[in-house]
Amino acid sequence: MRRVDVETLDALAGSRPADSLTVWAWRAGSLVVPEPLLVKDWSFDDDAGDSVKVGQRISLTVADPDGSLGAWRFDDPLGVGGTKLQVIYNVGGSGAINYGWFRVTANNPTEFRESRVIDEYGYVEPDGSLPKHKRRVFVQTGIVQLTAVDLTGDVDRDRLQAPESPKAGATVVSEFKRFTSRYFPTVVDPGVADTGVSRQLVYDKERLEACQDLLSRVSARYRMGGDGECHIYPQRSDSVLRIEPNAGLVSVSRGQSIDGLYNRWVVEGKNVATGDPVFGVADIESGPLKYGGPHGQVPFFYTSEMITTVAQATTYAQELRDQFLGSLAVELSVETIPRPELQAGDRVEVGCPVPSGHVVYLPGEVTSIRRRGDTLPRETSMTVSCAYTDVIAALDRTEWAKWITPEMPELTWNMMPAHWGSLPAITWSDV
The missing domain is CATH 4.10.220 (Light-harvesting Protein)
Structure with a gap:
């Protein structure tokens, strides 16, 4: 979860003016455009999982009033030869959230040209139809479509040029830092237990894949933070947000498929x-x-x-x-009010109304997020993967709650259906 102050967090849960982005373009530590880019619309995608390498991707449509931002050279201001975007998410009526740093990977300009005649004393158009003292000038405007990925993309492109093995005393975290320190600093989140690495291990060509394999040994993953730092975080952690019906939750749906259900x-x-x-x-x-x-x-x-x-x-x-x-998991498709602080890999609880009239709170991991916006913020779309056993336990708990009344002060397990006997103890605070 990205860092956010209390005031801004409160604003995220309530009504507010339109959100916006502030995007600065940098190369080699210096601004390449003196003012923030004028962003007309945007979309952000974020994915997490053991097979995901580069997790965050953004697409921006940027206004180009004088036609100078569409790249010809690789080292033009928004060219793909090293330009990085610093993205700040401004929460309407409140503060801002540092969203992240991204490397430009594609620049696609659309240009509009028009001409007009101006007065210029002493000018004669060669072989032209204009009278003396008149000149035709061309004005170019346009938009630029930018695509960018987080800074782990640089690590992914920097493949190892020869097989390598760890030095004596190396650990999972020290090896991760050795492979990535050229591109970003690393922060180890609470709950990650480091361990040693055998010197017999051999890394082949894929630098980022080696990082991923190393972290799997300590049940951890990596993701970029809002200030250009990389976080090593545990695969299982506490929930960072409860998404409530009639509050932050806009809609929730699910589906099933028979594919891959072996027995x-x-x-x-x-x-x-x-x-x-x-x-x-x-x-x-x-x-x-x-x-x-x-x-x-x-x-x-x-x-x-x-x-x-x-x-x-x-x-x-x-x-x-x-x-x-x-x-086995139940995949929930969740739409919420804009929540720019959430990241793929976060754990949340989703409140799902069920036909009995109760709300079931299902814990799960955010495996993907999609955000988009233009002049107004749009909903945050998420896929939340909930362990099948957690879902069944939550549903059973809700069914049990229907049996409980104030006239039943004492309940024993032998009063309940047999398959509930494996559930954890439930107190009145749970229901």
Whole structure:
């Protein structure tokens, strides 16, 4: 979550005048345009996840009153040869939030030309139709479409030129800083536990991919902050915002797909001595995806010559099944009032009204954000990934709440349906 002062945070939750952007263009530590760019409309995209490398991208439409901002040379003011954009989000009627620094990756001008005749004493147009003392001048205006990515894009382009290994005493964090210190400072957020790195590790060509792999060893990820710093943050953390119906929440929807819902894992290997195949199988044995139940039979196959015994095949099949069950999630499509402080990777709670009349609060991770604006701020669109087990527990808790009345001061588990027995203890404050 980007840093925001209390007054601005309060303003974000209420009615306010239009928000706006202040965007400065820099190269090599100096301004290349003396005034902020005149932004006509914008869109921001932000993604998080174990496979996401460059997380934040922006698109801007910039007014070009005199036609000077459309780049010809790579080192023109808004050219792709090193220009960086400092983006500040101004919250209408309140303060500002440092949104981030971005490297320009594309410049697409659209130019409009018109001409007019002016007086110029002593001028004669060669072979022209204009009378003496008249000159035709051309005026050029336009707009420029800019695309930019956060500063991790520079790291991604700077591939390693030869294989490398860690030095003695290296840790995950020290290696991350070694790979990226040329481009930005690094901040380690609370909850990240550093650990040592083996000197036998070999990095190939992908610098940013190596950073990602290193952080996965300590269950952490990286993302850029509002001041051009990179944060190493834990994958699991506390919620930073509760999104309430009839308050910040505009809409919430969800969907399901049958694709990828396996219920049997078949792992095949080869016996080294005999050359015969070996097999291991693991099933989902209960619940709505039970193998052979209403969901049917949906096997997933995996083959590896590294697996040489039935025991190894069975163990790995069980690991694949457990990984799948742990990854099951409900994806919520959430629209909120503009929340520029939120980042992909933040954890939030989304209040979802259910048919019983209650509101279920579902914890989840923001995996993507899309923002857009022009003369008025638009809604913030998010995808929030909620663990399937958390969703089911929250729904069951809500169902239980319907049973509770002031005339029932004491409740015991044997009064409740059997499948609720695995739920954590619930107090009156929970309902």
